[in-house]
Amino acid sequence: MFFYSKCGNPGVPSSKIPAAKKTFGRAFRTVRLAKGKTQEDFVQTSGRTHVSMLERGVNTPTLTTIEGLASELRVHPLTLAALTYAPQPTAEAIASLLERVKAEVAALGAAKFAPSASRSRASSDGRTDEEARSRPPKRPRPRT
Template sequence: MSTKASAPNFAKALRAVRLERDLSQEDFYEVSGRTYISRLENDGADPTLSKIVQLAQVMGTHPLTLLTLAFCGKGSSAEVERLLAGVKEEIASFEDLRLGRRDRRRPAG
């Protein structure tokens, strides 16, 4: 199965989780300035993966939570379940996933 990804909305996910956790933009001072958080929440910047990890740590959540919500329209339980089930199925379909190895080519034979 190939999961078709809709355009992610990281800005909406970040803001929703931040507000749910009752955090201000200033609460991220150890990892980012308020201006950068504002840019992220207004879709004016794209965070790196390491920045997503840092933001998630401040919010006390897993980075995949932010990414999952970014790919959900409303973040309903049913929508999240469908998305994660599709991802789980896709990962299970990999025959020989060699995480941690440099050479991903299959041996000839």
């Protein structure tokens, strides 16, 4: 089976499309149908043709596209990602995948990425980021 590019020329055979492209399309379609949405409901977000191409695995969504689609579906973007990368769309497979992600983030030192961590860091003049935003630095008094 061949997919066709936007200009109508034969594209890449379906057997050559990377698995993540195909599984994102299936995950998105599954959630879309479960939510009772049609492709036409995404005209403002992505356009029906783009949605169709995403579902068939022809196009690769950007993060911005995934956020827009998830917003329209009223799900978190990670829901679509989890359904894309889980080996099976079961609660157990999703839980296992999320536990793996949780462990990997913890191993990376997740506190380094938290917005609150940057607020408590002292700047070069000894003030925290929050203090630096709220008042100007102290100027040394001239000696008399």
